[in-house]
Amino acid sequence: MTLPIKVAVAGSRGRMGQTIVAVLQSDEAVDYIGGIGRPGQVDADFIDIETAVETADVIIDFSTAASAATLAERCARRGGPALVIGATGFDRGEEDRIAAAARQIPILRSGNFSIGLNMLTGLVSQLSGILPAETWDIEIVEAHHRRKVDAPSGTALMIGEAAALGRAVPLETVERRGRDGLTGVRPQGEIGFSAVRGGGIVGEHSVIFASEEEVITISHAALGRDMFARGALAATRWIVGKPSGEYTMSDVLNSDQ
Numbered sequence: 001m002t003l004p005i006k007v008a009v010a011g012s013r014g015r016m017g018q019t020i021v022a023v024l025q026s027d028e029a030v031d032y033i034g035g036i037g038r039p040g041q042v043d044a045d046f047i048d049i050e051t052a053v054e055t056a057d058v059i060i061d062f063s064t065a066a067s068a069a070t071l072a073e074r075c076a077r078r079g080g081p082a083l084v085i086g087a088t089g090f091d092r093g094e095e096d097r098i099a100a101a102a103r104q105i106p107i108l109r110s111g112n113f114s115i116g117l118n119m120l121t122g123l124v125s126q127l128s129g130i131l132p133a134e135t136w137d138i139e140i141v142e143a144h145h146r147r148k149v150d151a152p153s154g155t156a157l158m159i160g161e162a163a164a165l166g167r168a169v170p171l172e173t174v175e176r177r178g179r180d181g182l183t184g185v186r187p188q189g190e191i192g193f194s195a196v197r198g199g200g201i202v203g204e205h206s207v208i209f210a211s212e213e214e215v216i217t218i219s220h221a222a223l224g225r226d227m228f229a230r231g232a233l234a235a236t237r238w239i240v241g242k243p244s245g246e247y248t249m250s251d252v253l254n255s256d257q
């Protein structure tokens with residue numbers, strides 16, 4: 001008989017955290033051992049971070065980029081547990097800290113755990129590789145609820161990485177985050193990002209390929225948060241027993257396990 005996977009959730013009282021806890025609690029293959037809040041924060045759901053790090057097989061983190069990077073270092077120092085990170089808004093330093101931690105433990109990070117969106121990134125890479133940068137401009141537009149604190153969204157950046165991969169260029173050399181004022185003409189090869197914030201929009205992303213003669217738009221809309229939680233659960237089940245390293249949802253979706 002296989003023992004259930006012991007899972008803790010950082011950010012368990014947030015919008016995503018609560019959705020994930022509900023999904024975990026409905027899966028017999030998982031034993032939800034408790035949530036992790038801000039240091040000193042008290043809640044009936046919380047266990048202390050020491051207990052979480054020592055007991056869990058996997059910690060799912062949907063808190064903030066800063067706290068996910070700190071948690072990754074803490075887990076790496078102990079040699080486990082594995083981490084599944086859904087938090088977004090990482091700066092370069094935090095990304096480097098996660099990469100360093102992933103030399104000691106398995107870490108799967110994705111700006112979007114939905115299957116549909118991960119399919120979209122594949123299409124974007126393909127199209128970007130086919131449509132010449134000399135004639136086709138790429139713009140990524142994302143819309144989210146008024147409480148979102150980071151922009152561009154983690155998903156928009158994933159899509160940007162997919163587009164840059166298709167064009168075989170590093171994203172940081174061609175990205176343009178927002179425009180204002182006397183911007184000048186659009187440089188060839190630029191990949192633009194625009195962000196909309198309002199009301200309760202769960203998450204909408206469009207990729208626009210525009211030439212002088214025609215426009216292709218590929219869009220994805222999240223209609224709720226449950227599919228993000230189910231994707232995080234699939235990642236959690238997949239990562240158990242994996243060697244240290246950095247993983248993404250592509251590894252889960254392309255795996256036959």
Ligand SMILES: NC(=O)C1=CN([C@@H]2O[C@H](COP(=O)(O)OP(=O)(O)OC[C@H]3O[C@@H](n4cnc5c(N)ncnc54)[C@H](OP(=O)(O)O)[C@@H]3O)[C@@H](O)[C@H]2O)C=CC1
Nearest residue numbers: 011013014015016037038063067086087088111112113228
């Ligand atoms: N990858 C994906 O598929 C998805 C990713 N996300 C990302 O997940 C993250 C959370 O989103 P959402 O649930 O909407 O945001 P919320 O603000 O609702 O939730 C975040 C939670 O984390 C808590 N928190 C803050 N700091 C810490 C800390 N140091 N340790 C532990 N917990 C902490 C917050 O506490 P407090 O309430 O006190 O601030 C809050 O409860 C965002 O980065 C978002 O972009 C969201 C949806 C899907």
Ligand SMILES: O=C(O)C1=N[C@H](C(=O)O)C[C@H](O)C1
Nearest residue numbers: 088111148153154155202203
């Ligand atoms: O903050 C959110 O809500 C979301 N964040 C993720 C992101 O930054 O892309 C995923 C989803 O779009 C919802």
